[in-house]
Amino acid sequence: MTKLLRALHLSTATTMIAITGLTIAAELNSPLKNWLAATFSHHWIGKGVIGVVVLVVVGGLCWIWPHRSISSQRPVQFVWITTLVCSVALLVFFGWLALSH
Amino acid sequence: MTIWLTLSLIAHVAFGITGTIISYALWLKSLHQPLLLGWLRKASALATISYVTAWLTGGYYYVVQYGANVKPIIKAGAYPWAHTFFMEAKEHIFLLLPFLALAITGYVWQNQEQIDQRWLQRVVATQFWLSALVTLFGVVISGAVR
Numbered sequence: 401m402t403k404l405l406r407a408l409h410l411s412t413a414t415t416m417i418a419i420t421g422l423t424i425a426a427e428l429n430s431p432l433k434n435w436l437a438a439t440f441s442h443h444w445i446g447k448g449v450i451g452v453v454v455l456v457v458v459g460g461l462c463w464i465w466p467h468r469s470i471s472s473q474r475p476v477q478f479v480w481i482t483t484l485v486c487s488v489a490l491l492v493f494f495g496w497l498a499l500s501h
Numbered sequence: 502m503t504i505w506l507t508l509s510l511i512a513h514v515a516f517g518i519t520g521t522i523i524s525y526a527l528w529l530k531s532l533h534q535p536l537l538l539g540w541l542r543k544a545s546a547l548a549t550i551s552y553v554t555a556w557l558t559g560g561y562y563y564v565v566q567y568g569a570n571v572k573p574i575i576k577a578g579a580y581p582w583a584h585t586f587f588m589e590a591k592e593h594i595f596l597l598l599p600f601l602a603l604a605i606t607g608y609v610w611q612n613q614e615q616i617d618q619r620w621l622q623r624v625v626a627t628q629f630w631l632s633a634l635v636t637l638f639g640v641v642i643s644g645a646v647r
Contacts, residue, residue: 405607412604416597423593442564444592448556451596473617479604480624483597487631490593498586 403463409475411459413482418454419447420486424493506566513559514639520551520598521636524629527605531622538616541609548628549602556599563592575642583641591638594631601628 426433426443433443440446527544530537567588575584605624609616 402611405611408607409604412600415600419593419596423596442568445560445564447593447596448560451600455600472615473620476604476608476617476620476624479601480620480627483601483624483627483631486597487594491590494586494590494593497589498582501582501585 403467406467406475407459407462409479410462411455411457413475413478414458415451415455416482416486419451420489422447422450423490427493427497502566502570506562509558509562510566513555513562516551516555516558517632517636517639520548520555520602521629521632523548523551524602524625524632527625528622528629531618531625534618536613536616536618536621538609538613542606545602545606545609549599549606552599552602552632556595559595587638587641591635591642595635598628598632598635601631 422436426436426447436443436446440449523544527541527548530541530544572584572588575581575588601624605621605628608621608624
C-alpha cells in the first residue's frame with residue numbers, strides 16, 4: 401500500500417470518528433451546537449466543513465509522518481470497522497433521542 | 502419553493518440514488534473473479550462524485566428550505582419523531598458516505614496484487630447498505646411531509 405493511500409484511509413476513518421463524535425456532542429451540548437451554527441451558518445454545514453478539514457490535516461500528517469511497514473490491509477480494515485461503529489452509534493443515539501422526547 | 506430549491510432537491514435525490522445503484526454494482530462486481538479493476542476504478546470514482554454532488558445539493562436544500570419550512574410541518578404533524586430519528590440519522594449517516602466512497606476509490610486504484618478481494622467486498626457492501634438505508638429514510642421523511 402502506498403503512503404498516500406494509507407494516509408487517505410487513516411484520515412477517512414479519523415474523519416468519520418470526528419463527525420460522529422461532534423454530532424453526538426453537539427446534540428448533548430447546546431453551546432457547542434450554537435457555536436457550530438453561529439460559525440458556519442448551520443450546525444450541519446459546520447460538521448461537513450470540520451470533516452473536510454480533519455481529512456486534509458490528518459491525511460497530510462499521516463503522509464509526512466515516518467512509519468513502520470504495516471499490513472497493507474490494516475488501514476482499509478480500520479475504515480470498514482470505523483464505518484460500522486460510527487453508523488451504529490448514530491442510529492442508536494438518534495433512536496434514543498427520539499424515544500426520550 | 503424557488504426553481505433552484507426544486508432543482509437542488511431533484512439533483513440530491515437523483516445523485517443519491519445514482520450513488521446507491523453504483524454502490525450495488527460495485528458490490529456485485531467485487532465478487533467477480535478475477536477483479537474487473539478497470540470497471541471498478543471508474544465506477545468507484547463515479548460513486549464518489551455522485552455522493553459529493555448529492556451532499557452539496559442536499560445541503561443547499563436542507564439549509565435553505567427544510568429547516569425553516571419542512572421540519573416544522575413534520576414536527577407539528579402526527580409523526581414528529583420522524584424528524585428526530587429518520588431525518589437526523591439520515592443527514593448524519595449520509596456525511597460518512599462521501600468519505601467512505603473516497604476511501605474505496607483510493608483502494609481500487611492500487612495494483613491488483615495489493616487488493617484483498619474479501620476486504621473490498623466488505624467495504625463496498627457496507628457502502629451499498631448504508632446508502633440504501635439513507636435512501637429509505639429519505640422516503641420515510643417524504644411520507645411524513647405529505
